[in-house]
Amino acid sequence: MAKKVLGRGLSVYFPDMDKEDASESSEKSANPSDKTAAGGQNPAKSDTEGGARLNVILNIPIDSIRTNPHQPRKEFDSFRLQELSESIEQHGLIQPITVRHLGRDRYELISGERRLRATRMAGIDTIPSYIREANDEELITFAIIENIQREELNPVEVALGYQRLIDECSLTQEMVAKKVGKNRTTVTNMLRLLNLPAAIQAGLKTGKLSTGHARTLVSVEDPDKQEELYKKTLENELSVRELEELVRLIGKPRKKGASRTTQDANDPAIREITSRLRRTLATKVNIRKKQRGGEIKIEYYSDDELERLLNLFDNLHS
Numbered sequence: 001m002a003k004k005v006l007g008r009g010l011s012v013y014f015p016d017m018d019k020e021d022a023s024e025s026s027e028k029s030a031n032p033s034d035k036t037a038a039g040g041q042n043p044a045k046s047d048t049e050g051g052a053r054l055n056v057i058l059n060i061p062i063d064s065i066r067t068n069p070h071q072p073r074k075e076f077d078s079f080r081l082q083e084l085s086e087s088i089e090q091h092g093l094i095q096p097i098t099v100r101h102l103g104r105d106r107y108e109l110i111s112g113e114r115r116l117r118a119t120r121m122a123g124i125d126t127i128p129s130y131i132r133e134a135n136d137e138e139l140i141t142f143a144i145i146e147n148i149q150r151e152e153l154n155p156v157e158v159a160l161g162y163q164r165l166i167d168e169c170s171l172t173q174e175m176v177a178k179k180v181g182k183n184r185t186t187v188t189n190m191l192r193l194l195n196l197p198a199a200i201q202a203g204l205k206t207g208k209l210s211t212g213h214a215r216t217l218v219s220v221e222d223p224d225k226q227e228e229l230y231k232k233t234l235e236n237e238l239s240v241r242e243l244e245e246l247v248r249l250i251g252k253p254r255k256k257g258a259s260r261t262t263q264d265a266n267d268p269a270i271r272e273i274t275s276r277l278r279r280t281l282a283t284k285v286n287i288r289k290k291q292r293g294g295e296i297k298i299e300y301y302s303d304d305e306l307e308r309l310l311n312l313f314d315n316l317h318s
Contacts, residue, residue: 060099081118115127199227217243
């Protein structure tokens, strides 16, 4: 009986593998000198007669497996890959990869590309593979889920994976969220990262910038401002909270009211009235015109100054 080796969460997508035919694992290799994957199983027999077997784990020749074209992960750490390869060479592969049958002894990888690469690096000719049925939508979903659960995808790769599900499988954001076991807000926030300039996305990929920093930068509409704030974050090693404060001060677009105030300040008549009020009241005064009328803002800096202004206004009525 095959041991269940799937990660928690992924098992809901795979049928029970306990029904594996034990006779398949006991077959002997025709050539004992062939180097095979650890685990005692031998390469799968030709499936050209009667079709491929499903929901079982078989040793499949690595050369018969093509990589998943929908793989969201694009970068593999060479050092960690070498470590895994050495471990596989010494102890064998503990967790099988997952493939789907394409016909005539040909398979396509669903999940486990790092394990496939490491096994090939170890010089092993076959690899334990769980064979299952999967359409293109499932192929993308399984690859994303596996990598997310292992935390092997960078934020940009996760976002690109979500976008592929939307574009290629005609899913809504809500449907994607259900597929990958996330809430819709999380999916939406990840997708927004794809709107960031390429330089910032590169920082996310390499880990120079955290997802929290990136989400803060997304709130800034001007791409040039985003890159400026990105550089300041790296140069000054800003925390997410510090970046949020910086965005609040200089990163957000100017409010309409502020723009209107600037226009009013350039109006000669408004400037003259403002100057007269400041002389009379001896404090800072701002005037802002509205569609009908306007408003006068009088500032004070202490309780005593407020009392002085009140007395001044009282004297105007006397």
